Amino acid sequence: MSLSAVIVAAAAAAEDAAEAGGLPQLDMSTWPSQLFWLAVTFGILYWLMAGRFLPAIGGAIEERRDRIADDLDQASDFKRQADEAEDAYNQSLADAKAKAQSIAADTRAEVDAEIAEMQVETDAKLQEKLDAAEARIAEMKEEATAKVDEAAADATRAIVERLIDEAPTDDAVARAMTNIAR
Amino acid sequence: MNTFRAASPMEQFEIVRLVDLSLGSIDISLTNSxxxxxxxxxxxxxxxxxxxxRAAIIPNRLQSTAEVLYEFVSDLVxxxxxxxxxxxxxxxxxxxxWILIANLFGLIPTLPGLPHAAHTFTTTSHLVVTLALAMLTITIVIVYGFWKNGLGFFKLFAPSGLPFYMYPLLVPIEVVSFLSRPLSLAIRLFANMFAGHIILKLFAGFVVSLIGAxxxxxxxxxxxxxxxxxVTALEFLVAFLQAYVFAILTCIYLNDAVHAADH
Known part of the structure; x- marks a missing residue:
């Protein structure tokens, strides 16, 4: 039996085995077709992935990452501005408070001064009136005393005239009254 | 006679010719695969x-899903x-x-009564397909490894920092391990798909036989x-896991090509 005949027989036997339920995976006649279509589909898929789909997805992810980073930057910027505004507000509030306090103190001092001035003025006026009243009282007292003296002198003169039927001189009356008063 | 008949578990892997095509003497017929x-x-x-x-800042559902896949593989790489x-x-x-969808689509149940050509087919259950993908990865590793590192790529087989007498032992081991990579890569995926579908078919076949009895x-x-x-639930996990394992091992081998001279 020649070698080629053995090979042919073996190949026929293998074919029989495959038809009888051998492993389809080992049927080499299907390999070229499988390899060809694998190359075609895998090649097309790689070409589309590398050229189109992956750059598109990567670009979108990148863009989102940039956008988020930008937004975060902007947010921190806004926060800084807000902090600055708050500081400025607090500063102006403190300034206003201080100013209000100084105005209040000024006004109080002014009012106090005015009150003191008015008090002095009023006191002076009252003193003046008091002095005038005292002067008048003193004058009236003097006047009254003079009138009492006169009345006493008259009475003295009248009493003496009645007693001795002689009118005493004014000097004598005055002397007598002075003596009595002494 | 009842009409229930359990097909052979191997039937699902058979290649059925749909349209005869050829490129020169090469048969490139359109098959179910x-x-x-x-x-x-x-x-x-x-x-x-x-x-x-419409790639947008605020993604819709489709874009979100695509972005999840993108980030997943991007992080992995x-x-x-x-x-x-x-x-x-x-x-x-x-x-x-490509592997993930081939694995997952292979799990779509075939509607009863369809002709064999229209049955669901798992393209990754054929060794020649997984072997071709594994060889593609290894070819990229070798070509890029030499392009990037020149002869420094051979340092991959002789890690530095070992006593000199270890090298006669270690270098052959490293060479064999490197050469076995495409085979292990291809057979792991093929065997998982193959075995999973056989087990599924066997269980389903029991159901049909028992009802027929x-x-x-x-x-x-x-x-x-x-x-x-x-097993179907498990196969969904396996479908994802094997695609992931293939991708991560590809990354590890590519890492060797990129950093061979650093060894």
Whole structure:
């Protein structure tokens, strides 16, 4: 039996085995077709992935990452501005408070001064009136005393005239009254 | 005779010719495998075309999903390879998505009564497909490794900082481990898909056989049905996990190519 005949027989036997339920995976006649279509589909898929789909997805992810980073930057910027505004507000509030306090103190001092001035003025006026009243009282007292003296002198003169039927001189009356008063 | 008939568990892996095509002497017929590659790839393209149609700052649902996938693979590439891994990102992303969707679409149940050509087909359950993807990864690793590091790429097989007498032992081990990478990469994915679908088919076959037997057996059929349901849930996890494992191992191997001279 020649070698080629053995090979042919073996190949026929293998074919029989495959038809009888051998492993389809080992049927080499299907390999070229499988390899060809694998190359075609895998090649097309790689070409589309590398050229189109992956750059598109990567670009979108990148863009989102940039956008988020930008937004975060902007947010921190806004926060800084807000902090600055708050500081400025607090500063102006403190300034206003201080100013209000100084105005209040000024006004109080002014009012106090005015009150003191008015008090002095009023006191002076009252003193003046008091002095005038005292002067008048003193004058009236003097006047009254003079009138009492006169009345006493008259009475003295009248009493003496009645007693001795002689009118005493004014000097004598005055002397007598002075003596009595002494 | 009843009409219930459990197909052979191998039937789901059979390649069915739909349209005969050839390129010179090479047979490039459109088969069910090719059809499902086109369906998966077409679905991915339609999804991403819709997701990126109006890329916006505030994404809609489609864009959010695409961005989650993007960030997932992007983080994977960056964490494993570093900044230089950026240039491999489209490759790893395409690889991950192509495998993930092929695995997941393979889990779509076939409507009963459809002709064999219209049955759901898992393209990653064929060794030649996973091997081709693994070889592509290793080819990129080797080509980029030599382009980037020159002969320094061979340092990959001789890690520095070891006593000299270790090298005769270590270098062959490293060489064998490097050469076995494409095989382990390819067989891991293929075997997981293959085995998962066989188990699913076996459980489903039990259900059909038991119902076909009728009577008490039909009632017992609930057990393999529950089993098939559980395995289906597991297969969704495996579908994702194997795509992820393929992608992360690709990243680890690419990392070797990028940083071979640093070893």
């Amino acid at each position: 090719a059809l499902w590659m086109l369906i998966c790839t077409g679905a991915i393209i339609i999804f991403f075309a819709a997701a990126t149609r 960056r964490d494993t390879i570093g900044a230089e891994g950026r240039r491999f990102f489209p490759y790893v992303f395409t690889l991950f998505l 009728g009577g008490v057996f039909a009632a017992v059929g609930i057990l393999p049905f529950l089993g098939a349901t559980a």
